[in-house]
Amino acid sequence: MAAELASLGVRARAAVKTISTSSSAARDQALVLAAELLVARSEKLLEANRADQAAARAAGLAPSALDRLALDAARVEQMAAGLRQVAALADPVGEVVDGWVRPNGLRVQRVRVPLGVVGVIYENRPNVTSDAAGLCLKAGNVAFLRGSSSALASNRAIVAVLREALDKAGLPPDAVLLVEDTSHDTALQFMRLRGVIDCLIPRGGRQLIELMLEHATVPYVLDGDGNCHVYVDAAADLEMALDIVLNAKTQRPGVCNAAESLLVHRAVAAELLPRLARALEGVELRGDAAAVALVPSATSATEADFATEFLGPCLSVAVVEDLGAAIAHIDRFSSGHSEAIVTEDLAAATRFVREVDAAAVLVNASTRFVDGGELGLGAEVGISTQKLHARGPMGLRELTCAKWVVWGEGQTRT
């Protein structure tokens, strides 16, 4: 194994006990100090980031990637604001999740405790460094970060600030650690640090997830695709349906909770689809035969289109026979992220909620709400499309686990 990684692993484990049993006051102080320092060190950060940008431009990084890499004063201020906001959230650690007394007098509790070392492997957004580390620290974890090579100078500068803040708050600086060796081999080794990493959170595309599935041996939570549907029922308020589809598709098309596919009950398709096509100006519609018949400007959708997360101005459209057909279509193509129905019919809403298997099911609301901030978690470290540990937006609570604590008075088992 890379010597750097082995040594960082030892340091991460050494910091766990102190940070996981520290007071929330100390951790909050570290976060607030880090926010102050990020702004105070802003010029140094931006200088490091300019170096990253220059190297990335020279290496021919795509414009969208360059945009994600770029920091400016406003983005630094956002990072600082994020840390302050996380500091202000309630501490999840120490919560007694539940508890009871057994017939033999044993007092049983499940108590929320930090996970330990949380690994985060991510691509070229430097703000993830501060956002993810902030959430990990708040929940009493060591943040073990592995960003991309393109953002290395920026990440180094941000991590230096976080470590300085920890030190000033009397906490171990090693509660935030950055892997500086950004080779592919090191990424693979990082995913296999059993006994070091308690939970690994990947923040990246399909390729990273495939790599994790094949190679990771540490426990992980996957932040998967969002092939999200909006189903407009026969009993929908069509004005509401227009608003919701427009919002879900266009408010921010590049994110995982944006709608990628529209299903319309045949009873309202003729009225809705032409209006929708006008409202969705600039969005390419790829429809099935019935949809194309109603919207001549639409192109014909292939099977693959219905399975695609476009992440851009494109929407697949199908006209369905009924609610059952809509659910069957979603069963087939959904990635299990967020699925919405628009209907005024209680029975239809209830059935959709019960039968659709996704992290989030929405009735008469835009899929764009499926986000830690919007749903009230305060912040999020990602959105899980798996079912174990975390499903949907992952907030502070998902960065903890429950430990059983049993208080007895000498009980033995018979």
Next chain:
Amino acid sequence: MAAELASLGVRARAAVKTISTSSSAARDQALVLAAELLVARSEKLLEANRADQAAARAAGLAPSALDRLALDAARVEQMAAGLRQVAALADPVGEVVDGWVRPNGLRVQRVRVPLGVVGVIYENRPNVTSDAAGLCLKAGNVAFLRGSSSALASNRAIVAVLREALDKAGLPPDAVLLVEDTSHDTALQFMRLRGVIDCLIPRGGRQLIELMLEHATVPYVLDGDGNCHVYVDAAADLEMALDIVLNAKTQRPGVCNAAESLLVHRAVAAELLPRLARALEGVELRGDAAAVALVPSATSATEADFATEFLGPCLSVAVVEDLGAAIAHIDRFSSGHSEAIVTEDLAAATRFVREVDAAAVLVNASTRFVDGGELGLGAEVGISTQKLHARGPMGLRELTCAKWVVWGEGQTRT
């Protein structure tokens, strides 16, 4: 992929919607019917089991494995009783885990729903077939079972009973499926059924777990080793300490929550250890130098002994300087299962509970209580030594996940 596995996978997914949205009354009825049928078909079951036993004996299976494989009328009755007991538990499905209203009026809930298809891969205990399937069904899941070749005839007979009961209760028989191809290759393919298996639970030894870590791509919960410690503090009630150590070590030495290692504060070692050695007659003690000095019959422990889950009449013993040294020893050697302290000192108990990182931490109670039944879960499908999703005994709740349900009135995101 093996044709059988592919076809079973399709059948499992086809059964998910019906079983996951079925009434708990129907599922309970199926469980009670299955219990009746197990007893009614007892002779057929035992006949199948005798065939398995004969083949296993001919193949030279070890006596302990043969014992695990063997069924008799009493064990069949136990299986039936287990199903009745699970039927009587509260249904975890549908529980509103939490919920709130957002400032924009969105009503947000997290609702407990079945996982979907739960895969169970296990070794040669046929009772696991009925126990695991019963828990999966109770929580609204499809049980997709892959047992060992040595128990195939027994497993077939048990699964036939479960499927008959499902059918009689008006539920899809395919909610219980058995993989009959028990080749190693099929086991590997089973671990990689992404999109089919929502959660895989291995019940087996080290080798199976290593196989999972290397090859599984489906989400899984590991049921790991139990290198459990009892620490007897300076402030312990020594009579209580004797009782607890004796119970934790000898009440059932072959299970994961039995104690494997004893740590004794040096202030009470001279008084406790000789008495303990007498009480633990028949148990081999492997001690550090200080322990051997007090118990001449003890052998010298190696480093490896302190890391070993003996699962038998052997106990490693170390004399420690103080509570901090005990915790440091546990940090180093614990497998994160169950760790106990015996003390009358509140500060010591509190520190031990806070600092020891294990699925369960016990004060003045035997480690043997760390079990789903003993802690009040009604039943368990295993004991997780990982931190994600389930930590410690896994009951019905751990066979479910939470789905976000958002009720709106046309809200869109701005």
